[in-house]
Amino acid sequence: MTVELSFLSQYRHPFLLFDELPDAYTEHPFAPFALTDAFIKEAGETAQPILHFWQTSPLIILGMMDTKLPYLSDALPSFSRHGYPYIVRNSGGLAVVGDKGVLNFSMIFPEEDERLPIDDAYARMHHVIQAAFASFGKSIEAYEIKDSYCPGDFDLSIAGRKIAGISQRRIRGGIAIMIYLSVSGDQHTRAQMVREFYDKGLKGTKTKWNFPAVDPNVMTTLEEAFDTPMTIDDAKRLLLAAFEPVSLQKGELSSTIRGSYSEGFEKMTVRNDKLLP
Template identity: 45%
Template sequence: MAQPTIATLTQRYQPEELLDSFAYMNALLALTAQRQQPIVHYWQLPTTVILGLLDQQLPALSAGLTQLKKTGYQVLLRNSGGLAVVADTGVLNVSLFLPAQRDTYSIEAAYQLMTRYVQAVWPTLPIVAGEIKQSYCPGDYDLSINGQKIAGMSQRRTANALVIMLYISINGDQDQRSQLIQAFYTTSLAGQLDDRFPQVDPAVMTTVADQLNQPLTVDQAIARFNQILAQHGAVDPNQLPQLIEEPEFQAHLTHAYHDMQRRQQRLHQ
């Protein structure tokens, strides 16, 4: 059986394009189902805190949001569960889209697929999956090295496609990112105890560059991800930039963008 062509798209969003990130995710999910073709979307946001749906239940959320904005961070409420994560120029998001029926991959199998992908990118690092409880946005499929988290994952599914979304800290000041989220939860909880939200310890998070003990750029990381992809099919970086200009895709994107706009209003209720 012939290997598939894997379409890739790399985007670095500007501050005014904040909502495009997750709007593209929804539109690319529809495109994956339509074309029955795997897609890998590499994307980055400028200094942003991406909140999960659960964060809306913080008792003093407005105070936490004010604090984040004072430190120069934008805030985005994503359309999936989980908790707050940081995006900046040292953090890479890798979204792996697969044409699949709902029973093609179990939730666990999909996470294992992304885990193996990341392990193959850096085979010299002892990357394992498992919850790092005092990290920000802890989950069963955190990726860590010697107990320090480098990445987290989430999924979205439709009837005919799924996306496994990974954020991975490539370089930069991970202590500062962790302290930012630590302070956000301290302020937003306003002295209340709620074990649904993490007590973030900066010591349990790190970056790939720190673990390699050498400089690593996001572009170098993307090149490594593409090298591994090329073992599973032809990697085509030219197809998607043309497809996303087509009227049908733009209609999906506009609809998804308006959904994201409406979602953001919940932060100000």
């Protein structure tokens, strides 16, 4: 299957790739979110497209809406019992799970002339994922998997089971389109943790916010869906192959990026101190 990625050719600068970064910019759970904001600002100010790979140790990444659960304080310890700390991210959506089997990938673009429509931004990531994994001969579709964790209109699935979720964030003329890819590991347990969280956080209470009735059976990993072993490095290699039509350069953490990172880290600290009990 051939997937059209013509949008890649519209940028006049090479894509900067940020992957192996110093520990100071990877070890803290807030780091990737502060970096994302820094990269968005950089893209907006310099017209520079950026690619960013990142992972976390075991971590629950909550959305803002999760903090509205009526019994949040009773629900959060369920993650700790599984050995997963938790934070609240600075972009939309609901809870997702990070660990060594989950790859996060962001495409950051400048919005130079006009705002990129929301659905067009999501479609860009969908098309990149289709292109990257086309050799496996499985259709990767984009529609809501209702009973997955963090469901959305652009959930990516294979044979009706979710493999990935996409989000986006915009700042000062830049946009990040971000995806988590469940590459390997125990997706059933990941989903079960989130289901337990909502069960304990709601206790049957009706709220004006919609929280998913998470069904672990509607989620899977790339490894399981393709019925072949797959590592994080395998997934990175396939993703980068989709960018062969453009020039890639190793990204360097400039003084402006480092400054914006520090600002973003402070905002994440304040956000989490305020929202988590």
